[in-house]
Amino acid sequence: MIEEFHYQIPWRTSSAHPGRHPGKHSGGEHDFQGHAPLISRPEAHNIDVHASLLDPFQQYVVRTFRQRSVINVTVIADLSASMGFQNKMATLAKFTEQTAYSAYRSGDHFGFMGCGEDIIPEFYMPPRWYKGGTAELAESLRHYHPASTNAKGLLTVQEYCPRHRALIFLVSDFHYPLQDIATLFDSLLKHDVIPVVMWHPDEYEQLPEWGLFTLSDPETGREKTLLMRPGLKKKIIQAFNAQREQLKHLFIRYGRQPFYLNDAFEADQMTRYFYEQ
Amino acid sequence: MSALPQTGEGRALDIALTYPWALLLLPLTLVPFFARQAKSLRYSSLSILPFDGLSFFFSNGVKLLTALVMLLLIVSLTKPYLKEQTVERMGKGAQIVILLDRSASMNENFAGRYFGGGASESKVAMARQLLSEFVLQRQDDFFGMISFSTAPIHVLPLTQDKEAILAAIRATKTRGRGVTNIAPGLYMGLSYFSDIPVTGSRVILLVSDGAAKIDIDTQTTLTQLFHQNRVMLYWVYLRNKDSARLDTKPANINESTTPEYFLHQYFQSMGIPYRSFEAENPQALQEAIKAIGELENKPIRYTEKIPRKDLAETCYLWTLAGLFVLLLIKYFEVKTEQKLIKRYL
Numbered sequence: 127m128i129e130e131f132h133y134q135i136p137w138r139t140s141s142a143h144p145g146r147h148p149g150k151h152s153g154g155e156h157d158f159q160g161h162a163p164l165i166s167r168p169e170a171h172n173i174d175v176h177a178s179l180l181d182p183f184q185q186y187v188v189r190t191f192r193q194r195s196v197i198n199v200t201v202i203a204d205l206s207a208s209m210g211f212q213n214k215m216a217t218l219a220k221f222t223e224q225t226a227y228s229a230y231r232s233g234d235h236f237g238f239m240g241c242g243e244d245i246i247p248e249f250y251m252p253p254r255w256y257k258g259g260t261a262e263l264a265e266s267l268r269h270y271h272p273a274s275t276n277a278k279g280l281l282t283v284q285e286y287c288p289r290h291r292a293l294i295f296l297v298s299d300f301h302y303p304l305q306d307i308a309t310l311f312d313s314l315l316k317h318d319v320i321p322v323v324m325w326h327p328d329e330y331e332q333l334p335e336w337g338l339f340t341l342s343d344p345e346t347g348r349e350k351t352l353l354m355r356p357g358l359k360k361k362i363i364q365a366f367n368a369q370r371e372q373l374k375h376l377f378i379r380y381g382r383q384p385f386y387l388n389d390a391f392e393a394d395q396m397t398r399y400f401y402e403q
Numbered sequence: 404m405s406a407l408p409q410t411g412e413g414r415a416l417d418i419a420l421t422y423p424w425a426l427l428l429l430p431l432t433l434v435p436f437f438a439r440q441a442k443s444l445r446y447s448s449l450s451i452l453p454f455d456g457l458s459f460f461f462s463n464g465v466k467l468l469t470a471l472v473m474l475l476l477i478v479s480l481t482k483p484y485l486k487e488q489t490v491e492r493m494g495k496g497a498q499i500v501i502l503l504d505r506s507a508s509m510n511e512n513f514a515g516r517y518f519g520g521g522a523s524e525s526k527v528a529m530a531r532q533l534l535s536e537f538v539l540q541r542q543d544d545f546f547g548m549i550s551f552s553t554a555p556i557h558v559l560p561l562t563q564d565k566e567a568i569l570a571a572i573r574a575t576k577t578r579g580r581g582v583t584n585i586a587p588g589l590y591m592g593l594s595y596f597s598d599i600p601v602t603g604s605r606v607i608l609l610v611s612d613g614a615a616k617i618d619i620d621t622q623t624t625l626t627q628l629f630h631q632n633r634v635m636l637y638w639v640y641l642r643n644k645d646s647a648r649l650d651t652k653p654a655n656i657n658e659s660t661t662p663e664y665f666l667h668q669y670f671q672s673m674g675i676p677y678r679s680f681e682a683e684n685p686q687a688l689q690e691a692i693k694a695i696g697e698l699e700n701k702p703i704r705y706t707e708k709i710p711r712k713d714l715a716e717t718c719y720l721w722t723l724a725g726l727f728v729l730l731l732i733k734y735f736e737v738k739t740e741q742k743l744i745k746r747y748l
Contacts, residue, residue, distance in 0.1 A: 211447040212740075301448035329447055339737035340462075341452075342443035349440055350449050351462030358455050365453045 128259060129393035130228040133293065133400050135197060135318060141290050145196030146232045153193035161187045198253045198288040199229040200237040200317075204298030205246060205270070206277040207344035211299075212326045217389050218297055219267035221322070224393050225295060227259035237292075238263060239283050242274025253288050275345045277302075284313045297322040297387065300369075304376055311380045321377045321384040323370075330366040333359050418714065421482035428477045435469040442738040465732060472725035479718035488709045497604035498561055500547040500592045501534060501572075503527075504611035504641075505579040507552075511612075513643065513684050526641045527575055529685045530610050533692045534572050538565060540696060547595045548572070551588030552581035561595055563707065583613040585666065586621045593625070596632040605634040608695065612641040614666040626673045635676040638667075639691050642683050649679055 138148045148157060161177050164170070164186035172188040181187050201222050209215060222238060229236040236256050240249025249270075251263060277298065287294070294317045300307060311319060337354040352358065377384045385399050420426070509527040538546055546568040547561040559571045592607045617625070629636065640649060640663065649667040656664070670677045680691030 208447040211445065214447075299447055301451055326447070334737075337737045338461075338732070338735055340440045340443040341446035341449060342439070343449040344445055345448065347439075348449055349443050350452060351440075351458055351465070352452075352455065353458045353461045358458070361453045361455070365451055369451055 128227040129224055130231055131224065131393040131396035131400075133199070133228065133232070133396070135293055136403065137291065137318065138192070139195045139197045139290055141195040141197060142193075143196045145194055145234060147195055147197045147234070149193045149195030151193040151195065152190055154191050156194055157192040159190045159192045162190050164188050196234050198235045198237060198290065198292035199225060199295075200239065200253060200287060200292050201225055201295045201297060202280065202283050203238070203240045203249070203267075204277045204280060204296075205240040205242050205249060205272045206274045207272050208299055208301055209324065210272045210344060212328050213389050214299070214324050214326060215270055215272065216268050217324065217387060217391055219264040221295075221297065221387060221391060222267060223259060223261065223264035224396075226256055226263070228393070230256060230259050235288070236260065237288065239286060240267075241277050241279030241283060242272065243276055244279040245283065245286065246279070250286070252286075253292070273344075280310050281313060284316075287314070287317060292317045294319045295322050296320065297324060299324050300373055304372055307373070307376060311376075315380075318382070319380065320382050321373070321380075322387050323373065323384045324387045325366070326388055330363050333362060335359060417486040417488060418483055419486050421484065421715075423481055425477055425480040428480070429474070431477070432470045432473045435466040435473070442736065444737070444740050465729070468725060469729060472722055472729060475718055475722040475725060479715050479722055483714040483718065485712040485714060487711045489706045490709055491706050497541075497606050498545040498547070498596065498599075499541075499606045499608055500549060500561065500595050502549050502551060502555075502588050502592050502607055502609045502611075503530065503534070503572075503575060504583055504609075504613070505550040505552045505556075505575060506581055506583040506611075506613070507579050508583070508612050509579045509641075511643070513641070526612055527579060529688055530639075530641065531572055531575055533689055534610070535569055537692050537696060538568050538572065547592075549588055549591050549595075550575060551584065551591075552579060553584050554581075555588040555591040557591060561599065582615065583611055584615050585609070585611065586615070586617045586625065589625055590628075593628040593632055593634060596634055597628075601633055605632060606695075607634055607636050609636065609638045610641070611638070612643065613646070614662040616662050617666065617669065622669055626675075629673055629675045636670060636673075636678075637695050638670065638677075638679040639688065639695075640679060640681050641688065642681050649681055 135147055138150045139145075140150045142149075142151055144154070152159060155172075161174060164173065167188045167190060169188050172190075174187050174189045177187040177189075178185070203209075203218055203222070209218070226236045226238075233255070235253040236251070236259075237253035238249060238251040238260070240246045248266065249263070251260065280296075280298070294314060296310075296314070296319050298321075300321070300323055334354055335356050338351070339354070340349050340351045342349045373384055383399075383403070385396065505527070509530070510525045512524045512526060538544075543563070545561040545563055546559070548558040548568060548571045550556045550558055558574070559567055562568065589607065589609070592609075596605050628634075642648070642663075646663065649663055653661045653664055655661070667679060670679070678694075680687075680694060682688035682691050
């Protein structure tokens, strides 16, 4: 069974299609918007008796509502080689599957874009209503070995994003200069972007205390030999924490706290994330 | 005895290579600095890792060591060697030219009985025996050897090679021939010294059982040469019972019947350090040689040739040592990602 999470947005979508989220259009009968004279809105079943009695002009007043609409939920994933570390792809697949399923269950449209040096056609799914989620996409993600040397494609995704403001999960390890991340977020300002930071504890917290090993960077091809010792491990963890702090400051500037995704991810964490906002 | 090796200047230049073309492989030593490690662990991104000085120096040290090992191996392949060297040494001893009489009479014993070449009682056999012992006792002396009878035979130039000189002495086992003709032998003996530097006492050890007349011109030339080359003369005179004595004037004095007396007179008159030993029996001969051994113990400076020395073996040994260190480092290296992550389950 696919777990699902509940998401909510603090903005109104301009989409006209009926759905679950607050929209900008009038209509429906769930989201009270205000009062209007019966003359302008001849909807007798919406007459508000109390408001009509209190009306200084002694007109009949009807309640007006805003429509609830669908939104686009899009997952934009960084599929550069650094995402091949440990089981990050499996985690990404699981997250994508759950997001797609949650969107389906909310009646929302789901889209997916995987980016290497460019958008990878195999991992481009236009925003649609995918019935029952996207099991195939998850499956192919799970078996994908990212090999791109950068994730420049991310900077072009805004061209393929939905027209209306969408809820975007931007999944990446964000091992980039802050400047580049800021540029990326600038290009996506129109949308509600939730930064999903994929760090694996093996990258820093679970490194051994002692040891001699050579690490290779799959993107630049560079190598670094580390003579591991408790002091160095502490330094590495500190470096990651400093990066975490910097990322947090950057993301808050763009309106969302980062969500940290690792292999211990459970859908309920995401539900809680939305409640905490 | 003390021999102090004095290393000549520019000794490093004396290294030569047997297969210099192997040096073409030298660019390979740069490989460790550019090649990727065989076993590197996949990581996400190195950009976030802090710079670590110790790791930096260690990894570069390992690369340097690898390059060094490769360099050593390449140098080993060229089979380097240390060229033949001449080393100046200080020793106690002399330059001694043995001038051994090989005339027919040397095959007689002291009683005048004739033996074959291989007999052990003959005078030459005695002389051989005692000279061998003498040579063995004298560690730092240079020995040269000349056999002479009617004409001198160049046997061995001045050398320190004990084996060679002993072999030369042993080679006198063949039967002696001809008469005792001393002057050409002395000439040749003196020529041994003519083109080498004076580095210590120089001795001609004349072992003979008789003498011959030397004409007056030859005498003058010989005297000059003895002075010029600063050579001392020791004469071991193996005397038969009925032969003339050296220092007592014989009764019928005549240059052809008693040339020994006149030769002795001449040697004494030369004005060089000269000693004669009359040996009438094996014991006397032994004593005479013992006396010479005690005489010549002055310090000597000489140059010695050291044969070329193969350095490839040393190079291979160092390569092996370096490889061992590298292997040790590789052994302790974490090679798989599974081993890297210690999971606390």
